Amino acid sequence: IAGITQAPTSQILAAGRRMTLRCTQDMRHNAMYWYRQDLGLGLRLIHYSNTAGTTGKGEVPDGYSVSRANTDDFPLTLASAVPSQTSVYFCASSDRTGDSPLHFGNGTRLTVT
Amino acid sequence: AQRVTQPEKLLSVFKGAPVELKCNYSYSGSPELFWYVQYSRQRLQLLLRHISRESIKGFTADLNKGETSFHLKKPFAQEEDSAMYYCALGWANNLFFGTGTRLTVIP
Numbered sequence: 068i069a070g071i072t073q074a075p076t077s078q079i080l081a082a083g084r085r086m087t088l089r090c091t092q093d094m095r096h097n098a099m100y101w102y103r104q105d106l107g108l109g110l111r112l113i114h115y116s117n118t119a120g121t122t123g124k125g126e127v128p129d130g131y132s133v134s135r136a137n138t139d140d141f142p143l144t145l146a147s148a149v150p151s152q153t154s155v156y157f158c159a160s161s162d163r164t165g166d167s168p169l170h171f172g173n174g175t176r177l178t179v180t
Numbered sequence: 181a182q183r184v185t186q187p188e189k190l191l192s193v194f195k196g197a198p199v200e201l202k203c204n205y206s207y208s209g210s211p212e213l214f215w216y217v218q219y220s221r222q223r224l225q226l227l228l229r230h231i232s233r234e235s236i237k238g239f240t241a242d243l244n245k246g247e248t249s250f251h252l253k254k255p256f257a258q259e260e261d262s263a264m265y266y267c268a269l270g271w272a273n274n275l276f277f278g279t280g281t282r283l284t285v286i287p
Binding site for chain 1: 229274
């Protein structure tokens with residue numbers, strides 16, 4: 068089934084540890100995004116990629132890094148997790164940037180203790 | 181700065197009653213506006229976008245540039261409409277989301 072796959076579904080992580088959230092899409096979409104969803108704050112963009120080989124910073128990029136080595140994969144890395152990064156993380160893709168509808172993954176629930 | 185405001189965190193209506201979820205935006209250009217919905221245990225998905233001027237699941241949303249609003253409306257709410265609704269503004273390489281409104285339709 069075409070779509071976006073995120074892994075893991077959930078994770079409990081000790082502060083200071085490194086963690087990579089995985090995201091894979093099979094729709095050949097050019098653009099991919101990482102959002103975090105927090106109660107009362109909605110969804111906020113962390114990083115995005117317009118096409119393979121390029122990335123950009125969103126609203127809340129600090130503490131996160133991404134890479135886009137190919138069209139399908141867009142991993143999000145927390146180099147040294149902190150409790151404020153406890154959140155639900157959503158990966159999304161679209162066939163263009165900006166005004167195109169986004170297709171979302173199921174999310175990763177991350178708890179940093 | 182681009183911004184989307186959804187003033188209601190929670191909204192409850194009775195089945196069959198009209199429902200309106202409010203969304204206001206701030207943007208100096210011509211906005212691309214969307215409504216996304218997240219049903220229980222499902223992924224976030226597009227409900228409708230203003231340029232399509234369509235009705236999805238009985239919902240409509242009209243862009244009012246004078247009031248900078250994009251309210252989502254449905255004349256008769258159904259129980260299956262209970263969900264989290266997000267208004268979003270598309271600009272450049274970003275989609276700015278509001279904080280969301282959780283709609284509960286009471287049987």
